[in-house]
Amino acid sequence: MTETAATPSAPQPGGPLRGLRVLDLTRVLAGPTCTQMLGDLGAEVIKIERPEAGDDTRNFAPPFIPNTKESAYFVGVNRNKKSVTVDISKPEGQAIVLALLEGCDLLVENFKVGALAKYGLGWEQLRVKFPGLIYCSITGFGQTGPYAPRPGYDSLIQGMGGVMSLTGEPDGQPQKVGIPVADVFAGLYGTIGILAALRHKALTGEGQQVDIGMLDTHVAWLANQGMNYLATGENPPRLGNQHPNIVPYQVFPTADGYMVLSVGNDPTFRRFCEAFGQEHLLADERFATNAARVGNRQLVTDTLTPLMRSRTTADWVERLEALKIGCGPINTLKEVFADPHVQARNMVVEMPHASGETVKVMANPVKLSATPPTYRSAPPLLGEHTDEVLGGLLGMDAAGIAALRGKGIV
Template identity: 60%
Template sequence: MSDSNTGPLKGLRILDLTRILAGPTATQLLGDLGAEVIKIERPGAGDDTRSWGPPYHKDADGQDTSESAYYLSVNRNKHSVAIDIEKSEGQALVKQLLASCDVLVENFKVGGLAKYGLSYEQLKEGFPRLVYCSITGFGQTGPYAPRAGYDYLVQGMGGVMSVTGEADGQPLKVGIAIADIMTGMHASVAILAALRHRDATGQGQQVDLGLLDSTVSWLANQGMNYLVSGKAPGRLGNAHPNIVPYQVFETADGHIILAVGNDSQFAKFCGFAGLGDLVSDPRFATNRARVAARNDLVPMLAGVIAAKPTAHWTAGLEAVGVPCSPINTIDQVFADPHVQAREMVVEMEHPLTGLPVKMIGNPQKYSATPVSYRKAPPTCGEDTVDVLSNLLGLPTDEIERLRDSGVIG
């Protein structure tokens, strides 16, 4: 792990007024790529997720600290500055910081920052080069714009839950807050596109991201299946709507995922499984036929697969070029030698305890400008004095006055 900033976004400065998950996901990604991220937090409280535990980071005695794993997951490579933006002097400090920033990212409800003088409309004339990214549940326009947005609700409203779960069971959410995370990913891409436009023209702009829009966008083939056919897809459990066999099967000692993507792979699978007769059967010879005959084919395969252990199928099918995998628990994921070789777990020294904290690594690999892990997720207000003195040039007595008056923490 390198302490130096070698990322491609070195020199970019972001003012981060986000909390929870979608916004922090975007700003952590940009921070990993070298951007300097200044996270503004409420004095004494900070990001809501700091208390979203257990589990929490532990001290040398094995006791819980105040820093939750949830907060740690999306807040590295950031400087925490505790400013009360409800106070006029706090608002003034934010504007002073903006003078040296390229980007502001916020996830307040629509219009929520206007009462603090920090909306895009209030800032755009004074900061014409500013890229102002707003992340909300439903975007800045439309009938739902005033509503608060929550990942779980949006997974339901956006159709994801209607295609997730067993056919005869309840609709299910994805096991992680995927709507938040994907919106954060979209936000990071949108910010970079807006910066490219700014650098070419000198013109900043507002970037408008909504959780629902993002979720609808990644309905992907399922959404297109409806748009083309006019028929809303339903839940198929672990099966695929357009490919067969492409699902979970029970083995003698567990489960596998069999992902036969084409007719050649089906022939190879059948050869390995001792089912060569199926290849010439017109009911199963092509994927189109197999989809139509799903209810006949799958039980036949299930009986054969259940007779052998997982290792028999994963090793044997890999050898003949048929996609197949075990279903790992999360502890097995992080023990996987490939995941370890790809450095998907990194350690950073936590500022509160001085002890290492394991974090999920950034998946982006660069040959010339690798990501850097420069700063562990900060405690609330950890960098207030440093940023205000070094970036704004405020003297010590002024910083103390602001702290005494509750403007900063």
């Protein structure tokens, strides 16, 4: 019996998570990364912010988005969200959150362990009232373990999680990665956990807590270097821009700058040597196999460096690509956003903002043929949707909202 392939459906408006409502009690980066991903995939995200102050990152500036008072940092991870100001430290604010949860499928928070329980909004308290609620907690060290009460910060986690010990020149200081990868990975792992919990809820009707610790996620993505340690019991050394298991797979100087050369296997190394007058290296046992080249890393680097300096980066890239040998320039961000491939993949989106300006944001990289990410609303002004949400979802009248605002509750 022959199965007939399904006909691909036309892209659906709204995204695969349309109809999902998320109460977002996160701020800064890890949590907002998670909730922006959910929003891009179609969820309605209601972001709860402190009256007057808002998310801390509203003040992480300069730079600001041109002609606005909005920080670039905040705008980067808060699109497709509605901003509602609520003081959750006051009973009336807590009552608003509980009322909103009546219509929500998911709560995402990144408060310190136990902080929300003081306001009656902890997982153990809410699971009784809302048994179908998915409750995602993103913290520095997770909900259990000796470090659970500690606050978590990206550079701290990069240090404790081992990546700083692997990053930097061999004779230099340990280095953090140039972007807050510990925060970003925690947010993305949070999204993965939420999607799994949604599937479980669809099958059983049961909610659950998703417990994401930044240190846990950091250990999980140590990848080959973590496995190298587990296999040998030896701490991998810092190698600068070189690969621990493949040589040559590193940065080389060229006639006009630097580039990355990625020779992934022995047949590729053979093509490289034969194309650029290095056939004699193939007869040298120190170069003949990748294992040998790893063992003679410095010799390989010293041998190839004069050759790599003999041509410009552009010349190398053109020649190596023709031979299907991995390579590439080391782009500045200006060059990244001007790259024709990045542009062809539509990795920058322009959105109309409530300030009256148009803001540029980095696009969601997930490409879905039937339910692609959507860009429905720009990152909000502080409290931009308070009246809309409290009036539309909770049925409050204008006078009631004004009274709450007068008391500093919203």
